Amino acid sequence: MSEMKKIKNLKEFSTSADRFEGANLLCPGCAHSIIVREVLNATNDDLILSASTGCLEVCTAVYPYTSWDASWIHIGFENGSTAVAGAEAMYKALKTKGRLKQPDANPKFVSFAGDGASYDIGFQWISGCMERGHNMMHIVLDNEVYANTGGQRSSSTPIGASATTAPAGRISYGEKKNKKDMVAIMAAHGIPYSAQVAPNKWKDMVKKIQHGMAVDGPVFINAMSPCTTEWKFDPKDTMMLADLATDSLVFPLYEIIDGEKLNITYRPKNIVPVEEYLAAQGRFKHLFKDEYKHLIKEWQERVDKKWEMLQRREEAGV
Amino acid sequence: MAGKRREGEIVMAFDKMELNEVEVWDGNFAAAQALRQVQIDVVSAYPITPSTPIVEGYAKFLSDGYIEGEFMMVESEHAAMSGCVGAAAAGGRVATATSSQGLALMAEVLYQASGMRLPIVLNLVNRALASPLNVNGDHSDMYMVRDSGWIQFDAYNPQEVYDLNLIAFRVAEDHGIRLPAVVNQDGFMTSHTASNVRPLSDDDAYAFVGEFKPMNEMLDFDHPVTHGVQTEEDWHFEHKARQHNDLMTKVFPKIEEVFEEFEKLTGRKYNMVEGYMTEDAEVAIVCMGTSVETALEVARELREEGVKAGVVGIRVFRPWPFEYIIETLKGIKAVATLDRSSPNGAMGALYNECAGSLVNSDVKTVLTNYVYGLGGRDLTKAHVREIFADLKANADAGKATTALQQFIGVRGPKLEYL
Numbered sequence: 001m002s003e004m005k006k007i008k009n010l011k012e013f014s015t016s017a018d019r020f021e022g023a024n025l026l027c028p029g030c031a032h033s034i035i036v037r038e039v040l041n042a043t044n045d046d047l048i049l050s051a052s053t054g055c056l057e058v059c060t061a062v063y064p065y066t067s068w069d070a071s072w073i074h075i076g077f078e079n080g081s082t083a084v085a086g087a088e089a090m091y092k093a094l095k096t097k098g099r100l101k102q103p104d105a106n107p108k109f110v111s112f113a114g115d116g117a118s119y120d121i122g123f124q125w126i127s128g129c130m131e132r133g134h135n136m137m138h139i140v141l142d143n144e145v146y147a148n149t150g151g152q153r154s155s156s157t158p159i160g161a162s163a164t165t166a167p168a169g170r171i172s173y174g175e176k177k178n179k180k181d182m183v184a185i186m187a188a189h190g191i192p193y194s195a196q197v198a199p200n201k202w203k204d205m206v207k208k209i210q211h212g213m214a215v216d217g218p219v220f221i222n223a224m225s226p227c228t229t230e231w232k233f234d235p236k237d238t239m240m241l242a243d244l245a246t247d248s249l250v251f252p253l254y255e256i257i258d259g260e261k262l263n264i265t266y267r268p269k270n271i272v273p274v275e276e277y278l279a280a281q282g283r284f285k286h287l288f289k290d291e292y293k294h295l296i297k298e299w300q301e302r303v304d305k306k307w308e309m310l311q312r313r314e315e316a317g318v
Numbered sequence: 319m320a321g322k323r324r325e326g327e328i329v330m331a332f333d334k335m336e337l338n339e340v341e342v343w344d345g346n347f348a349a350a351q352a353l354r355q356v357q358i359d360v361v362s363a364y365p366i367t368p369s370t371p372i373v374e375g376y377a378k379f380l381s382d383g384y385i386e387g388e389f390m391m392v393e394s395e396h397a398a399m400s401g402c403v404g405a406a407a408a409g410g411r412v413a414t415a416t417s418s419q420g421l422a423l424m425a426e427v428l429y430q431a432s433g434m435r436l437p438i439v440l441n442l443v444n445r446a447l448a449s450p451l452n453v454n455g456d457h458s459d460m461y462m463v464r465d466s467g468w469i470q471f472d473a474y475n476p477q478e479v480y481d482l483n484l485i486a487f488r489v490a491e492d493h494g495i496r497l498p499a500v501v502n503q504d505g506f507m508t509s510h511t512a513s514n515v516r517p518l519s520d521d522d523a524y525a526f527v528g529e530f531k532p533m534n535e536m537l538d539f540d541h542p543v544t545h546g547v548q549t550e551e552d553w554h555f556e557h558k559a560r561q562h563n564d565l566m567t568k569v570f571p572k573i574e575e576v577f578e579e580f581e582k583l584t585g586r587k588y589n590m591v592e593g594y595m596t597e598d599a600e601v602a603i604v605c606m607g608t609s610v611e612t613a614l615e616v617a618r619e620l621r622e623e624g625v626k627a628g629v630v631g632i633r634v635f636r637p638w639p640f641e642y643i644i645e646t647l648k649g650i651k652a653v654a655t656l657d658r659s660s661p662n663g664a665m666g667a668l669y670n671e672c673a674g675s676l677v678n679s680d681v682k683t684v685l686t687n688y689v690y691g692l693g694g695r696d697l698t699k700a701h702v703r704e705i706f707a708d709l710k711a712n713a714d715a716g717k718a719t720t721a722l723q724q725f726i727g728v729r730g731p732k733l734e735y736l
Contacts, residue, residue, distance in 0.1 A: 046539040048408070063553050066544040071536035073407050074546035075430050079400035082392065086362055086404025087536055089388035093359040094410055094537065096386055101538050125400065128393035 004210050005044050010202065013041055024067040025059035029228035029235025031242065032056050032141050034199045036112065039139060040070070042209040046107040047071065048087045052080030052117035055148045056141060078122040084111040085134040108213050109136035115156035116146045119180050130189040130218045137212050137219040140182065143227035151230040155180040159302075160295050161283045163230075168286040173295060178302075186220035187256040194220040195255035195265075200242035204253055204265050211255075224251045232282025244277040249307045254314075262313040274300045332386045334520040343515045345508035348476040349415065349441045349501070350375025352483035354385050355523035359410035359530065362390040362401030364420060367453045368505040369443035372415035395420035399427035399438075406436035407545045409535025411487070413438065417505060418445035421459045425466070431498050432467030433561065434546055437490035438498040439483065440468070444607065444658075445505040446693040454694020455505030457606060458659040460635065461667050467561055469499040469569060470636040474610045477515045479503045481586060484518070487527045488576045495564065495572055496533065502635070504607040506694065518584065526583060565637040573634060590639035592631035593646040595621065599628030601709035602647070604668055605656035606632045609690075609697050613656075616702040627706055632668070643675040651713035652684040654705050658691045665723055665736075684712040687723040701726050 007013045019040050026033050032055055040047065047070040051057040057074045060067035075083045088109045094100045111129075113122055118140040126138050145163055146152040153163035158179045162168035166175040187194045192215040197205045205223075212219035226241040228234070233241055245251040246266060253266035275296050278284040287295050335354070343351065349372045353361070363373040379385045390401045398414050406412040416424060421442060431438055444460050446452040460470065471486055473479040479501065486499040503509055518526065534543045549557060570590065581587045594614050596602055603613045610631035617627035630646055630653075632639075647653055657666025664670070669687035676683065688705055691697045704726065711719040721734030 048536050050404070058548050061544050061547045063547040063549045063557075066547070068544055069542055071539070071542045072544050073404060073536060074548075075400055075403050075434075076426060079397065079427065082397045082400035083404035083407070086360065086390065086401035086406075087408035088404075089360045089362070089390050089401065090405040090408035090410045090412075091537060093386070093388040093405075094408075097359070099410075102540065105539050107537075107539065124393055125397050128397055132390065132392070 004214065005042060007042075007206055013202065013206070019047065019069040020060075021067040021069065023065075025062065026055065027229050027235065029238045030055070031143070031199050031225040031227070031238050034238070035139075035141060035205075035223045035225055038199060038202055038205050039110065039209050042206045043108055043213055045213070046102070046105045048084060048091070048107055048109045050074060050080040050084045050111040052111070052113035052122055053077040053148075054114040054117050056112055056114070058148060077117055079125050080113050080117065081111045081122060081126045081129045081136075081138050084109045084136050085129045085132070088134045088136050109134070111136065111138045112141060113138065114147070115140055115142045115144055116154040119155045119182050126186070126220075127189065130186055130191050130220060133217050135216060135218070137221060139221040139223055141225045142222050143225040143230065144179065145227060145230045147227050147230045156182070160278075160287050160292070160299065162286060163283070173286060173292050174283075183220065183222050183256065187259045189218075190259040191220060192217040192258055193255065194259075196222045196224070196251065196253050198224045198242050198246050198251060198253060200239050201246060201253060201266055208255060208265070230283065232285075233280055237280070241280060244272055244280055248272040248274050248277040249303050250274055250277050252307060252310055254310055261317055262310065264310055264314050274303050333383055335384055337517045337519065339516060341515050341517055342512050343476050343480070344371075344510050344512045345473070345476045345479040345503040346371035346443065346510065347375055348480035348515050349483055349503070350379070351517060352480050352523070353413050354379045355518070355520050356411060356484065356487050356527045357385065357524060358387055358413050360388045360390065360401070360405035360412050361414060362392055362398050362405060362412070363414045364392055364395045364398045364416070366395065366417050366420035368445060368455070368509045369415040369417040369420070369441060371509070372441050372443070395424040396427060399424035399431060402438045403427060403431050403434065403436055406431070406438050407434065407536050409532035409537045411491070411530040412436075413440070415441035415443065417443045418447055418459045421463060422447060425463060428463050428466045428468060428498075430546070433557065435496040435561070436498060437487075437496055439486045439490055440498065440500045441479075441483070442500045442502050443505050443509045444502055452693040453505070455507050455607070456658045456692050456694065460500070460502050461659045463500075464636055464667065467497065467565070468636060469497055469565070470502060470634070471499065472502045472606045472632055472635055473508065474608055474631060475508060476511070476513050477586075479508065480515055480517060481580065481584070481588070484523055484527055485573075485576050485580055485588070489569070489572050491530060492572055493531065493533055494568055497561075497564065497569070502607070507608040516584075522583070526580070569637050570639065588633055589642070590634045591642040591646045592633050594629040594631070596628035596630060596646055596650065598626055599650050600626040600713050601652045601706060602628040602630055602650045603654050603656060603702065603705060603709075604630040604632065604672055606635070606668070607658065609656060609658065612697055612699065613702050616699050616706065620703075620706055625706065625710060638671050638675070640675045643672060644679045644681055647672070647676065647683060648681050650683055651716070652686070652709040654686050654688055654709055656688045656690055656705070660689060660692055669723070684716070684718050686712065686718055686720060688726050689723065690726045695727050697727065
């Protein structure tokens with residue numbers, strides 16, 4: 001295994017080996033590019049990357065330009081994980097056969113995909129990659145919506161969010177279903193490592209990415225990615241939104257080792273009411289009407305219950 | 319050989335196989351043997367009848383130490399081709415096999431593979447497409463992906479399956495071509511019917527195909543590469559146009575060259591279009607797969623009866639061999655194109671392709687279309703005799719004496735159109 005990259009502070013981190021160019025077409029304030037840079041800057045090792053069809057893909061590889069200074073592949077919406085799995089299989093084959101051009105390289109195989117490409121259309125492909133034990137990492141850029149195509153609901157869209165295919169209206173409060181617990185499903189594959197990360201907690205992020213890259217086998221990472229366009233907040237407030245999400249525990253940060261042992265990796269000193277998180281985003285604006293205020297209460301109860309469950313799992317060591 | 323290895327020892331080499339001069343293989347095993355001999359680096363596959371024994375055969379070779387490589391046994395055909403694309407872009411020799419519904423499921427990725435110019439070889443064991451569900455051989459899967467940008471070869475028997483696999487790798491992987499290739503064979507009738515096959519030795523087969531030479535490979539970390547970009551109205555057309563241009567202008571000369579080299583090595587000669595007794599023929603049938611041999615048997619009998627019958631087999635279905643078709647059909651008065659796939663509201667593909675080849679040429683012939691053998695229904699010699707009888711009448715009359723399109727071998731009142 002290669003030596004783990006040492007990172008002292010944020011300034012050094014943000015300017016270290018840059019294999020994802022700032023020259024891309026992502027929206028100002030998009031968290032995708034921040035997360036990708038955090039992931040890529042966590043390692044000095046060679047990389048084989050993929051992106052499933054979505055915001056990240058259409059904004060970073062528009063012919064004749066590319067934002068990637070590392071080998072990168074896109075095939076389709078559902079199969080970015082399997083593209084990387086295929087490349088990993090080829091790496092193993094050529095290593096066995098002694099045909100690698102850089103036999104001493106220790107490449108990391110990482111697929112990026114949105115929540116639509118992961119929770120919905122690419123679900124089976126990711127499950128297959130996790131089950132087969134490829135030495136790869138799948139990272140969801142979870143903005144809880146099909147952002148690239150204009151804000152349709154995915155199975156990651158939370159209750160009460162207004163999406164273009166689940167719009168809030170005269171008789172509807174928008175999305176009616178709970179967000180799918182993708183981390184639990186992936187951990188149930190018995191993979192060595194799965195975790196939730198958020199761009200504002202960069203030290204936690206780096207630790208988890210480095211851990212994930214060091215383990216042998218498939219790794220699943222769910223990265224919260226606040227979407228200025230579809231969550232409807234000012235582009236300058238991306239990190240504030242991320243802080244509200246992690247500190248209200250709407251998006252708790254934890255990891256699951258070997259599909260079993262759960263560790264909470266971030267405990268906010270001051271827990272922020274969920275209401276503040278919701279109030280900061282246009283997609284939840286309608287919840288503050290009198291007839292929907294009970295939903296905000298239910299939101300808080302759901303978040304409390306989940307946090308309680310995570311803590312109990314951690315205490316029990318399961 | 320395997321016994322020499324100590325327990326726990328990493329196997330860094332594989333054993334060659336001693337093959338007999340003549341082996342008795344079915345089409346599936348012939349394909350599996352070819353994949354072993356070309357030393358495939360990655361197979362990414364999903365089982366489906368009747369192609370399953372190809373990847374089972376490969377898996378067994380792997381388990382017995384007769385090949386080195388990685389076998390991705392994935393969760394669907396779509397993932398199978400996705401894995402092939404990732405592996406091929408990484409830079410190595412890649413193959414898979416499928417049939418029918420499996421091909422339909424991977425159809426999206428077939429277009430992506432060819433658009434990304436990745437030389438994957440796909441053994442397509444032809445089978446009907448549902449509904450109604452059917453596991454037997456017809457050409458509806460082959461036809462479904464005919465515009466997908468893959469080179470398509472057609473084998474009529476296990477020997478040809480073996481030979482065309484070796485040829486397909488040579489053509490597909492050539493740096494001037496870089497296009498994926500399909501090797502078609504009839505489900506069950508070829509895939510599960512054993513016959514004599516004369517294989518090359520392992521060394522000769524590998525030497526013919528040669529070591530894989532990567533190009534723009536993701537695994538060359540000194541030269542990072544971006545695969546599978548976005549192009550809109552500004553560049554998409556140029557990419558597609560270049561791919562079509564290469565198929566129309568570069569593939570035939572390359573196949574010609576590889577066919578010639580293969581003939582020198584084995585004595586077995588292949589042509590883009592196989593003409594049997596066509597030089598002086600008055601009537602001829604154009605078809606694919608095992609039907610070529612059935613038609614040929616009848617044509618030989620008819621020759622003894624004084625009918626100048628010939629048979630034309632399509633060897634390369636994509637790119638379509640326009641000039642070779644014109645050349646082969648020259649002087650034939652009446653020609654029947656046999657399509658083993660329901661055109662569902664049009665003339666059959668072979669009819670349309672032949673008509674399109676001939677319409678502006680000097681070749682004037684009476685061209686008719688027969689739809690036959692769907693879902694594995696037998697094409698009998700009696701059927702072929704009926705068709706030749708129609709053709710003889712057309713040739714004598716100098717015009718069609720029947721409907722231009724007929725269904726043959728189907729129950730109920732006669733189905734004929736136009």
